[in-house]
Amino acid sequence: MKIYLVGGAVRDELLGRPIVERDYVVVGATPAIMIKQGYKQVGKDFPVFLHPETHDEYALARTERKSGQGYGGFICDFEQSITLEQDLFRRDLTVNAIAKANDGQLIDPYHGQDDLNNRILRHVGPAFSEDPLRILRVARFAARYDHLGFTIADSTMKMMENMVSRGELKTLTQERIWLEIEKCLADGAIEHFTTTLDQLGALTDVQPLLIDWNVQERTQLKKLLMRLPHSHPHNKIIQFCLWLYDTPSDKLKALEQTLKIPSRYAVALRDFCEHKACFIPSVSAQQLLTLFDRIDLWRRPERFDLLLEIITFSQYNNPSLIALIKEAAANTRAIDVQAIIAAGFCGAQIKTQLTQQRLSTLKTTFN
Numbered sequence: 001m002k003i004y005l006v007g008g009a010v011r012d013e014l015l016g017r018p019i020v021e022r023d024y025v026v027v028g029a030t031p032a033i034m035i036k037q038g039y040k041q042v043g044k045d046f047p048v049f050l051h052p053e054t055h056d057e058y059a060l061a062r063t064e065r066k067s068g069q070g071y072g073g074f075i076c077d078f079e080q081s082i083t084l085e086q087d088l089f090r091r092d093l094t095v096n097a098i099a100k101a102n103d104g105q106l107i108d109p110y111h112g113q114d115d116l117n118n119r120i121l122r123h124v125g126p127a128f129s130e131d132p133l134r135i136l137r138v139a140r141f142a143a144r145y146d147h148l149g150f151t152i153a154d155s156t157m158k159m160m161e162n163m164v165s166r167g168e169l170k171t172l173t174q175e176r177i178w179l180e181i182e183k184c185l186a187d188g189a190i191e192h193f194t195t196t197l198d199q200l201g202a203l204t205d206v207q208p209l210l211i212d213w214n215v216q217e218r219t220q221l222k223k224l225l226m227r228l229p230h231s232h233p234h235n236k237i238i239q240f241c242l243w244l245y246d247t248p249s250d251k252l253k254a255l256e257q258t259l260k261i262p263s264r265y266a267v268a269l270r271d272f273c274e275h276k277a278c279f280i281p282s283v284s285a286q287q288l289l290t291l292f293d294r295i296d297l298w299r300r301p302e303r304f305d306l307l308l309e310i311i312t313f314s315q316y317n318n319p320s321l322i323a324l325i326k327e328a329a330a331n332t333r334a335i336d337v338q339a340i341i342a343a344g345f346c347g348a349q350i351k352t353q354l355t356q357q358r359l360s361t362l363k364t365t366f367n
């Protein structure tokens with residue numbers, strides 16, 4: 001049997017980028033041979049194995065044939081006789097279909113290196129259209145490698161447009177869509193990704209809230225994201241909120257339910273959309289108190305801190321006002337319930353007294 005490094009690791013190595021994950025293809029083996037050598041099979045029907053020590057993925061060379069519409073529904077053949085070239089042919093892009101042997105030799109039957117050098121994302125063959133997830137992958141790669149000058153081949157754009165107009169994206173699960181979106185957020189490239197999907201007419205199927213995405217929104221988001229460092233610990237969440245900044249509250253729930261986004265994203269987006277209007281100089285003490293209550297500043301100060309970070313990178317950024325609100329929040333939080341109880345208040349009076357004290361603290365700075 002022969003083992004080759006394939007896919008993203010070879011592509012990124014050739015591009016001089018850090019390798020995040022190593023995937024291998026194994027030619028001339030069977031599941032029994034792999035198991036005998038100590039590899040652990042992942043899943044039941046799929047010929048993918050984990051290396052006993054490195055836990056890298058080793059997949060038997062395979063071909064795939066479509067058995068239904070949309071994503072999934074593949075008949076997969078991983079006979080021992082399947083060649084490396086056959087396996088590479090089923091892959092999405094030529095730049096992802098280069099294999100590297102142990103001795104460093106590159107096997108590149110579909111000219112992925114030429115496309116890497118010419119900065120072109122091009123589909124390998126007609127099988128590309130059997131998997132609509134690839135539309136999102138291509139939009140993601142085009143966004144990730146935009147700064148290197150990559151563009152999508154015209155023929156691949158055409159093929160993707162046809163897939164979109166056939167409604168193929170509708171067959172993707174929301175979980176799969178979210179995973180691609182999150183990877184794109186990790187790349188700091190959501191603006192370019194959205195623009196490509198818009199060009200393909202795919203936004204309605206991917207993120208219906210963005211159907212009105214226009215040049216103005218694009219320019220604004222691009223400008224805002226330039227200020228957001230890639231290494232920022234909340235890079236993904238902040239980008240996500242700036243991306244969907246204009247979501248009306250009645251649509252937020254639908255978004256959370258349909259896209260199945262993790263709750264930390266949902267909460268941050270809700271906080272930003274609902275409270276961004278507070279970050280104007282004329283904000284009143286009462287409005288701030290309502291914000292603090294709603295966001296549960298008292299028990300979850302980190303939630304408020306995140307909102308401030310999002311505001312800082314948004315179009316609502318006003319550093320001196322943010323500093324004032326931050327200070328007012330700290331002073332309001334410092335009001336001691338124990339002191340109120342010690343002063344003789346009890347039952348519902350405690351809450352009333354606390355609210356009054358919080359409000360008067362805020363009124364020292366705000367109207």
Ligand SMILES: Nc1ccn([C@@H]2O[C@H](COP(=O)(O)OP(=O)(O)OP(=O)(O)O)[C@@H](O)[C@H]2O)c(=O)n1
Pocket residue numbers: 006007008009020021023090091092093096097131133134137183
């Ligand atoms: N829908 C897909 C998913 C994956 N692949 C192939 O499987 C490889 C590994 O896929 P994956 O690890 O998901 O992505 P990478 O290309 O490694 O990209 P990333 O850097 O985003 O992980 C890809 O390079 C490509 O050859 C494919 O052809 N079609």
